[in-house]
Amino acid sequence: MIDNTENYLDGDVLTIVSRYEEMIKANELYYFDVHEFENIIDHYIEKNKFSDAVKVTTIAIKQHPSAISIQIKKAQVLINRGQHLEALAILNKVQGIESSNKEIWLLKGNIYNLMGKHKSAKKQFDEALTKDHENREDLLFRIAMAFEQLNQFDLAVGYLEEALRLNEEDSEVLFELGYCYEKLGMDEKSIETYSKFLDINPFSDNAWYNIGIVYNxxxxxxxxxxxxxxxxxxxxxxxxxxxxxxxxLANSGKFEEAIKHYIEYLEFEDDHASTYSYIGECFEKLNEYDQALNYYETAIKSNEELPDPWFGMGLILMYQDKIDESLVYLEKANKLDSDNPDYWFALASAYSRSESPQKAVRAFREAIDLDPYDPTFSITLAEFYHRNEKVETAIDVLLESCGYNPESPELFNNLAAYYMLSGDLNATEHYIKKSTDIDAENLKEIFLQFPELEENLQFKKIIAAYSA
Structure with a gap:
């Protein structure tokens, strides 16, 4: 919400507040002028003592019934208490008397904003801008912050861009504009704006941190x-x-350096379970499985409801051919997060090695349904059917996947191989052509996956015809 208060906690104000509180304690009525009442109200707003602030406005209105500024202060307090309609009624009344007061329009904008009526809020804010031409840059910034605080970044951007046109070196505007661009996914603009801010304030850790988020x-x-x-x-x-x-660092494959900084992070924050899990993953990538298992186990002890370490443990145990143990962890991860296609895929792979074909197929299908745009899931299910001598079913799985992945040469290579195994030369040639039209280099992978076709002269002749 747009803040209409400043820091009034100076000595004079505290003296006035003490006198007011003395009056309340004595159950008497002292006189305060309008400005003094405003300061007392602002003091209680600053302290988030809104009930006390309302009480002050009631007394103030009795002493100064014609003071518009007190009415506005009361509306402001009511807004802070969530009494939006009551505040709006007051503002509509005083607007008829003093329509040139920008604070009335700003507060009405706040109310509509908080009520989720952002277009109506914008109309009020834009009207406020017509009432104050001398402080336009500050007013634009305040309006932008009102929208930004409610995650209305697209609305905030327009006001910040105008403010920046008025003053290209306003660092506050630059920072908030960079932040809004970041939240809107406008990465290039965000980096450009943050960079301008850093030219002015090179020692802003938050700006460096935010620009790091965008680059990441x-x-x-x-x-x-x-x-x-x-x-x-x-x-x-x-x-x-x-x-x-x-x-x-981990995303860059620098796992040892990543581990060092994760451990440093542990000294600051309490979210240890996730961090232990990330460290475990780094050790897993380094093939240091014992260390990885230790950290995954520590993560589980810290938070049994976190699925990632269960998943990590399950994967490593599967790598080590400890399938029964692996299933315990993978099933737990899946139970904690049944919407993760990777969890279903790993579980399917484990089931396929545990002589549980029906469970394997169901898990593969769950992974495919959750993410049909990853052809790996369908290709692996097709391989499973192939191993179980169900080539026609494997073909059906891949044809279904082609509808979601029409530009996947891996899918077409697999289809060509399965059609070759089923004796359909026309279909084999069709899919080899489709694959090479996208990426001829992928043909080299066929024989790694289908070594039984290396001695098939007809297949090699088709491959040669399209790889020339």
Whole structure:
């Protein structure tokens, strides 16, 4: 909400507040002028003592019934208490008397904003802008913040952009505009704006941290790492920067460095379970399975409801051919998060190795239904059917997947291989052609997956014809 108060906690105001509280305690009535009442009200608003603030406005209105500013203050207090319609009634009344007062329009804008009527709020705010031409930049910023606080970033941006046109070096505007662009997914604009802010304030750890988030989202990990390192150089206590730096390093394949920063993060925050799980994943990527299992187990002890470490444990045990043990952990992960296609896929892979074909097929199907745009799930299910001598069913699975992945050469290669195994040369040639039209290099992978076709002269002749 737009804040209409300033910090009034100076000595004079505290003296006035003490006198007011003395009056209440003595159950008497002292005189205060309008300005003094305004200061007392603002004091209680600053302290979030809204009931006391309402009481002050009631007394103030009795002493100064024609004071519009007291009526406005009362509306402001009511807004803070969530009494939006009562506040709106007061503002509509005083607006008929003093329509040129921008605070009335601003407060009405706040009310509509808080009620979710953002277009109506914008109309009120825009009217407020017509009432004050001298402080336009400040007013634009205040309106933008009102929208930003309610996550209405698209509305906030317009006001911030206008404010920036008035003053291109306003660092507050630059920072908030960069933040709004970030939230709207306008990554290039966000980086450009944050960079302008950093030209003015190079020692802002929050700006370096935020620009790191944008680079990380863009998968520009080296620049993300650099940004997080700058944030930590400015403020070594910026805990989240350690965590995000570790994530960026892990995404760059620098798992040992990532582990170091995850461990540093543990010194700052209480969310240890997730961090232990991330460390376990890094050790898993380094093939240091014993260390990975230790950290996953520690994560589970810290929070048994976190699915990731259960999943990680299950994967490693499956790598180690401990299928029965693996299933315990993978089933638990799946129970904690049944909407994760990767969990279903891993569970299907484990079931397929545990002589549970029906469970395997069901789990593969769940993974495919949750994410039909990942052809790996369908390709693996087709392989499962192939191993069980159900080539026609494997073909049906892949044809279904083609509807979601019409540009996947891997799918077409597999279809070509299965059609070859079923003796359909025309279909084989059709899918080899479709594959090579997208990426001829993928043909090299066919024989790795289907070594039984290496001695098939007809298949090799078709491959040769389209790889020339």
């Amino acid at each position: 989202r863009m998968a520009t990990f080296p620049k993300a790492i650099e940004a997080y390192e700058f944030a930590l150089a400015v403020n070594p206590q910026h805990s989240k920067a350690y965590f995000n730096l570790a994530n960026a």
